[in-house]
Amino acid sequence: MCLSITALSACSDNDDEIVYKPNGKVADPKELSAGTSTVFMSGIRAYDTPATWVKGDLSTRFNLGDQLYDDPRTTDQDDPTKGGLGPLYAGYSCGSCHKNAGRTYPTLFSEGGSGKYGFSSMLVYITRQNGGFFRQYGRVLHDQSIVGVEPEGKLSVTYDEKEYSFHDGEKYSLITPHYSISEWYADDIDPKDLIIDVRIPLRHVGMGQIMALDTDELKRLAAQSNYPEYGISGRLATIQERNRTMIGVGGNKAHHADLTVELGFSSDLGVTSDRFPLEVAEGQSQMVGFSHYGIQISTKDMEDVDLYLSSLGVPARRNVNNETVKKGEENFYKAKCHLCHTPTLHTRQDAPVLLNGTRLPWLSSQTIHPYSDFLLHDMGRELDSGYRSGAAQTYEWRSTPLWGIGLQETVNGHTHFLHDGRARNLLEAIMWHGGEGSVSRELFSRMSKEDRNALMIFVNSL
Ligand code: HEC
Ligand code: HEC
Structure with a gap:
């Protein structure tokens, strides 16, 4: 007691x-x-x-931690407190997708897919039918980029609506999504070989x-x-x-077995750390001359986000x-x-x-x-x-x-x-x-x- x-x-x-x-x-x-x-x-x-x-x-x-989480990262590639965004990314801060530590209104519905104004409130996972990677792309489609770099591609969604009724006559309907990706920055990908899995954020x-x-x-x-x-x-x-x-x-x-703070900074924001010192876009043809190696956020700062x-x-x-x-x-x-x-x-x-x-x-x-x-x-x-x-x-x-x-x-x-x-x-x-x-x-x-x-x-x- x-x-x-x-x-x-x-x-x-x-x-x-x-x-x-x-x-x-x-x-x-x-x-x-x-x-x-x-x-x-x-x-x-x-x-x-x-x-x-x-x-x-x-x-x-x-x-x-709250501030590091919410403040938009800037494109200054050498500022370890606020910078490092991109070159490729999905959102410009953790809070852009997890608004108020929740789920930002999905751009799937507000914009029909990828966000047009510098962020998408979702993650788009892509893979080949056989589970392999696509040449020139990773597992997550980075559909946003800083000036001078092309986003990897843009997601669009349409929905089929079907109506049903309960035994007592109450009606409801379900919408089934159909995803497609266009504007591939490099190799065009055969839609028949492409699996797209879209996730909206989870509540924290x-x-x-x-x-x-x-x-x-x-x-x-x-x-x-x-x-x-x-x-x-x-x-x-x-x-x-x-x-x-x-x-x-x-x-x-x-x-995930941990809070994925390092992964979030690296893959979602394009901010490098001790654990992921390479940009996610590293190795892409358009990155020649653009690569930034080094640490754009410290472990101490990431721990404050973890603590938050x-x-x-x-x-x-x-x-x-x-x-x-x-x-x-x-x-x-x-x-x-x-x-x-x-x-x-x-x-x-x-x-x-x-x-x-x-x-x-x-x-x-x-x-x-x-x-x-x-x-x-x-x-x-x-x-x-x-x-x-x-x-x-x-x-x-x-x-x-x-x-x-x-x-x-x-x-x-x-x-x-x-x-x-x-x-x-x-x-x-x-x-x-x-x-x-x-x-x-x-x-x-x-x-x-x-x-x-x-x-x-x-x-x-x-
Ligand atoms: C572009 C949107 C986006 C950005 C930016 C983003 N996230 Fe997420 N986050 C997601 C999505 C979507 C999921 C759900 C992924 C899944 O389960 O496949 C997620 C899941 C998580 C989870 C797991 C939640 C749970 O309930 O298990 C944590 C923790 C998290 N994010 C933290 C962060 C942190 C920290 C940052 C910033 C460094 C960040 N996220 C940036 C979209 C985003
Ligand atoms: C067999 C296990 C199972 C049972 C039984 C089950 N659920 Fe679920 N529920 C899940 C899983 C797994 C998900 C995640 C599915 C997804 O996101 O595609 C889920 C998702 C949900 C969600 C969405 C949550 C969110 O924030 O997106 C709600 C609400 C929910 N369940 C309510 C219920 C209710 C109410 C019942 C009983 C009528 C129920 N579930 C029975 C496994 C179950």
Whole structure:
């Protein structure tokens, strides 16, 4: 048992902990999405607020990290604090894609594909049918560039819309994306040999907790997560990185075992570091005479970004005692959503260590409610993108954590969901679930309209 005044203690176990809200009232345990890291925010800053334990030196570094994350990088190739953008890139700052630590409105919908004004709010993965690379291109299409260099190509998307109805007559429709790439800067690529997999950003809710997950618990979950009666079986994503075998928890394909700060700077912004000293465009024919070798961001600065992401607070649940929300929670279980969107997990005992050695003991031994098992599931033909990543097959995706999802519209002004944003609202997101997720889609479809709505109101309380 440990008491915390104003929610700021680093307790070893938060199961029986009392947390006070900013208004002085004791928090309902159901509101606490992430123990002492829960923040009582429901406005536009809900994903972008430090946990209450971020104080003093940590707070200074949090703010530095926030700035490095949000400030557009300039094209000055020799300024290690603000420069290094490009020559090729996808966005001009981390925050350009992850606005307010969330999901920027997808340019897929606002601009029909690649952004025309210096950034695209998505990543475009490309590969050959046989899984190989294309000559002159990497795995990610860099569709933006600084002056004097051509973007690798531009993405366009069109959507086919199809209408469906539930048994009670309520109608809904789903849009299927068709992607194409034009304006290739070098070799034209045969569309028949090209696989395109588009991803909109993920919400950064709970990144610190995700990186601190007790992976033994995930292993046990993977061993147990086998429900033949429902056709569900989750699979742990093991990945090989830097000669180590690690468990992937980050990204839509659980293909990352860390916060990918270095990779983000290198591949998304074109900013080089100790770990990735070469520009992503290095080796391309148009880069002759343009190459910049060296370090455009220091490990210390990247650690501040790591610290910023790791110590963001997780927004508290809202309306937890509302009758419809409670009914919706029952329906969530009835529809078997919880078999993949696992309500409760724990973080490990040892404190997570950041890029440059900083420890964050506040993240250890916490009971958290991410609504994900962080396992890979076969989501069927419906969501098969044809692109493999890490341990994940083309049709496998990591159960997306649902904490904070109900605030996405407030924070980012849209309700696009799923890896490529094709779901325009919650209902469509559920109706896209195929493969192992079909059981939930069917159970949800058979509910009365009132029960379906209650379920979605519950999800919006997360
Ligand atoms: C051009 C848009 C873009 C930019 C710029 C960008 N990201 Fe991302 N980010 C994404 C997308 C899209 C994903 C989801 C990728 C996936 O899972 O395949 C992602 C995923 C992530 C994740 C994993 C999230 C999770 O929930 O597992 C982290 C962490 C992250 N980005 C951090 C950063 C940092 C740090 C920077 C800046 C150095 C950055 N990103 C810049 C688009 C972007
Ligand atoms: C078999 C495992 C499984 C089951 C069961 C399941 N989901 Fe999912 N869910 C996933 C996976 C995997 C994704 C990611 C798919 C993607 O992005 O293409 C996902 C994505 C989502 C998303 C989109 C989240 C976002 O931010 O983009 C929502 C919402 C969602 N699920 C809600 C539900 C609800 C509600 C139920 C029950 C009716 C349910 N899921 C049942 C595995 C599952």
